[in-house]
Amino acid sequence: MTASTINIPEPRRLADHSADRRMIMLAGAAVVVGTGAAFGAWVLLKLIALATNLFWFGRISAAPAEIVNARVGLAVVAIPVIGSLLIGLMARFGSEKIKGHGIPEAIEAILYGESRLSLKVAILKPLSSAISIGSGGPFGAEGPIIMTGGAIGSLFAQRFHLSAAERKTLLVAGAAAGMTGIFGTPIAAILLAIEVLLFEWKPRSFVPVVLGTLVAFAWRPMLLGAAPLFPFVAAPVQAWWPTEGLALGMGVLVGLEAALLSALLYRVEDAFHRLPVHWMWWPALGGIVVGIGGLIDARVLGAGYSNIQALLDGSLAVRVILALLVVKAIVWLVALGSGTSGGVLAPLLIMGGALGALLGQFLPGSTGFWAMVGMAGMMSGAMRAPLTGALFAVELTGHFDALPATIAAATGAYAISVLIMSRSILTEKIARRGRHILQEYTVDPHEFLQAEQVMTPDPAVLSGAMSIKDAVAYFGNGATHRTYPVVDAAGRLVAMVSRSDALRWQVESELPETSLAEALSDSSQQIAYLHSPIGEVADLMVESGVGRIPIVEVGTNRVLGILSRHDLLKVRSTRKRAEVDRS
Structure with a gap:
């Protein structure tokens, strides 16, 4: 007699074909989500322009406008x-999820919220960020569009009752597509999804994310233009070994x-939490500091994309660069710590670029080149995303020939960040809610x-011939x-005989005079192979x-071993010892 089995060693079974079908389905859904995210990016930029014109120029217009004018x-x-x-009122009476960067909230939804985002967030997040x-507010549009694009993907998945894993894939696809729609950086957006959002590397998630991102990139020329967002004409220094060495050193400084x-x-955020007033009023208090910073230099206000372009062009005086490095940092820290709505990426690029441009005054080549290197290092060090930082800088500018230098800077910043900080600027916010996230993939x-x-x-x-009494x-x-x-x-x-079988037989008034093989002949036993x-x-x-699965020989079902729960636990300790044991 042989036990009924499940033949699990076959590499391609029905479950695998089902996974293939899910990947194809998600890829098709990602096309729709990517389109929605691309148009969402266009709407967000128009809303920002409308709000800027309304607040600063008293006119109703969606044409681009600079606060400095x-x-x-x-x-x-x-x-x-x-x-x-207005942000405080929207957060209190609308949704608290509109507060913050956008990216930590997306990560938290993925890991702890089954990738569910609401329609309210999809509407209020871009609206609050535009205001x-x-x-x-000294923020960028990338955090809000990542949250908004993610909400589009999540809502699409919820509409068709997809699983949590499938919702996560479409949420991340929407987030990456939204980032591409704003910046035109598809490779960096895909890498951001891998390094920061997905927490896995599987065809089921990778293929839809890439398709959603490429769809958004295809829409972008019709919506916002095809050229790099921040092109600059200054040629980088030649790619010889001192350049990468200097870039690595700059990366270390930017990582600091x-x-x-x-x-x-987070010290500023803690200070706001100690205030004896309701959190709804905190953004307004932060707004006072932002306004004072604007009195010092109006360039620190708003997203500051023109500042990024000026840093790359090398057209700013040292005094202005210092203002962007110090005053922009102060107003951004206070505003973001107050719990208002806005992204971190553009301010980080400005502050990293400002330090790079400042150091570039003493280095060979143009200051714009070193500003770009500083931007790559800052994104890598702050977000713990070195590949994203390196590719993002060159995609933004179109200077792919500078990739070795940006990778060097990103690596230096990433290394010093890991040595100094226990968490990134993104995951620290989540950790403060009692949820610790490891950004290392193994x-x-x-x-x-x-x-x-x-x-x-x-x-x-x-032995199957053993009697029930002997067992x-x-x-x-x-x-x-x-x-x-x-x-x-x-x-x-x-079959398998257990202690509970023995106890059941023991309570019977008279033990059956049968063998184990006869008593257990109708049992169904799960098995595995070598x-x-x-x-x-x-x-x-x-x-x-x-709790214990017999390991048998293929074809004969001869027992070769046993695998228990304890054996599975030993795998973890063995892996841990391999990390540290040098004997």
């Missing part, structure tokens, strides 16, 4: 306060700047180790395990509720 006198202090007060940035900004941001050993490598070989077995006595005399394989004369698996991935064996344990 406004002539409002001392009202430069009042306007950010009014805009921030915030348009009234002078990123660590300092992150630490100061291969799950359960997915590549096989049962042969983990099992206990030649396990203790019971009860065996368990009663202190059997080592709770379950044992029952085998026939050739060592082939018949080359079965232990992750699949773990799934069998969960599905069947059985």
